[in-house]
Amino acid sequence: xxxxxxxxxxxxxxxxxxxxxxxxxxxxxxxxxxxxxxxxxxxxxxxxxxxxxxxxxxxxxxxxxxxxxxxxxxxxxxxxxxxxxxxxxxxxxxxxxxxxxxxxxxxxxxxxxxxxxxxxxxxxxxxxxxxxxxxxxxxxxxxxxxxxxxxxxxxxxxxxxxxxxxxxxxxxxxxxxxxxxxxxxxxxxxxxxxxxxxxxxxxxxxxxxxxxxxxxxxxxxxxxxxxxxxxxxxxxxxxxxxxxxxxxxxxxxxxxxxxxxxxxxxxxxxxxxxxxxxxxxxxxxxxxxxxxxxxxxxxx
Numbered sequence: 001x002x003x004x005x006x007x008x009x010x011x012x013x014x015x016x017x018x019x020x021x022x023x024x025x026x027x028x029x030x031x032x033x034x035x036x037x038x039x040x041x042x043x044x045x046x047x048x049x050x051x052x053x054x055x056x057x058x059x060x061x062x063x064x065x066x067x068x069x070x071x072x073x074x075x076x077x078x079x080x081x082x083x084x085x086x087x088x089x090x091x092x093x094x095x096x097x098x099x100x101x102x103x104x105x106x107x108x109x110x111x112x113x114x115x116x117x118x119x120x121x122x123x124x125x126x127x128x129x130x131x132x133x134x135x136x137x138x139x140x141x142x143x144x145x146x147x148x149x150x151x152x153x154x155x156x157x158x159x160x161x162x163x164x165x166x167x168x169x170x171x172x173x174x175x176x177x178x179x180x181x182x183x184x185x186x187x188x189x190x191x192x193x194x195x196x197x198x199x200x201x202x203x204x205x206x207x208x209x210x211x212x213x214x215x216x217x218x219x220x221x222x223x224x225x226x227x228x229x230x231x232x233x234x235x236x237x238x239x240x241x242x243x244x245x246x247x248x249x250x251x252x253x254x255x256x257x258x259x260x261x262x263x264x265x266x267x268x269x270x271x272x273x274x275x276x277x278x279x280x281x282x283x284x285x286x287x288x289x290x291x292x293x294x295x296x297x298x299x300x
Contacts, residue, residue: 011085011086011087014085015082015085015086018078018081018082018085019078019082021078022074022075022077022078025074026071026074026075029067029070029071029074030067030071032067033063033064033066033067036063037060037063037064037129040059040060040063060128060129060130061122061128061129061151062122064129064150064151064152065118065122065151065152065153068152068153069153110169110171111154111171113171114153114154114155114169114170114171114172115153115154115170115171116171117170117171117173118151118152118153118154118155118156118170119153121151121156121170121173122151122153126176126178127148127151127176127178127181128148128151129148129149129150129151130147130148130180131147131148131178131179131180131181132146132147132148132178132179132180132250133145133146133147133148133158133176133177133178133179133180134176134177134179135156135158135168135173135175135176135177136173136174136175136176136177137168137172137173137174138172138174143175143177144158144160144166144168145158145160145161146158146159146160146161146164146166147159149165153170154169154170155167155168155169155170156168156170156173179249179250179252180249180250181249182249183223183246183247183248183249184246184247184248184249184250184251184252185244185245185246185247185252186226186244186245186247186252186253186255186256186259187242187243187244187256188242188243188244188256188259188260188263189232189240189241189242190205190240190241190242190243190263190267190274191238191239191240191241191274192238192239192240192241192267192272192273192274193237193238193239193272193273194234194235194236194237194238194239196239196272198231198239198241200270200272201241201267201270201272202228202230202241204263204266204267204270204272205228205241205243205263205266206228207266208226208243208259208262208263208266209225209226209227209228209243209245209259210225211262212225212226212245212255212258212259212262213225213226218255218258220248221247221248221251221254221255222245222246222247222255223246223247223248224245224246225245226243226244226245226259227243227244227245228241228242228243229241229242229243229244230242243259243263245259
């Protein structure tokens with residue numbers, strides 16, 4: 001009993017204090033990371049209430065990665081010192097650790113691949129916190145779509161339009177479509193009967209674009225006046241015209257919906273009927289779902 005008590009008062013107490021210190025230090029790092037990300041979010045919202053800047057997204061993601069890496073480092077060093085205090089010969093574990101490391105290297109190739117892929121995702125700024133993305137993973141299938149809530153060296157966590165949390169290992173990502181990077185484009189197709197005067201319809205669309213750009217609410221979302229691209233396609237009974245507008249990131253859905261309403265009202269006043277097709281209905285539905293995805297993130 002005396003030997004046990006001496007051990008508890010000596011190496012045992014030291015090991016316990018090291019573990020307690022590691023717990024406190026890890027919690028402090030996690031708290032500090034949250035404070036920094038909260039300040040980044042507050043600064044981004046205060047400087048631009050419409051859209052989060054790319055720099056703010058990158059700083060937020062980088063802070064999350066550094067916090068995660070610091071916590072991993074803290075516990076790795078803690079394990080080393082605890083083993084040393086417990087009398088385990090750390091130098092004698094070098095050879096077995098090397099063999100174990102080789103075995104784990106073959107068995108953990110996917111984890112290593114995830115970490116390397118996450119490193120390049122962060123350094124290349126492919127996406128960041130608050131971005132609306134569609135991620136295609138290995139094996140095909142439907143892409144994972146949603147708003148980025150967390151990205152670190154191993155995984156990316158998304159929030160889908162239905163509120164579901166989707167976790168994607170970074171090493172499984174083969175394609176990323178960023179819907180909220182730098183600027184976006186709202187595309188509105190206007191199908192009209194083939195007997196309609198196309199020149200008159202184009203004039204109406206140009207007037208709609210000018211009025212939309214002059215509108216105070218839409219002017220904040222548009223980077224330049226909407227432009228009429230002209231006839232996009234021809235069919236036996238209809239002509240499809242297209243109007244496009246460059247918008248702030250993630251605002252293309254709101255602008256597109258507003259432009260459709262304005263176009264429908266303007267053409268109705270001119271006595272021109274719209275000929276909607278099934279494919280265009282699907283496009284409208286897809287853009288509405290994408291708009292819901294953008295709004296559900298709360299980062300823009």
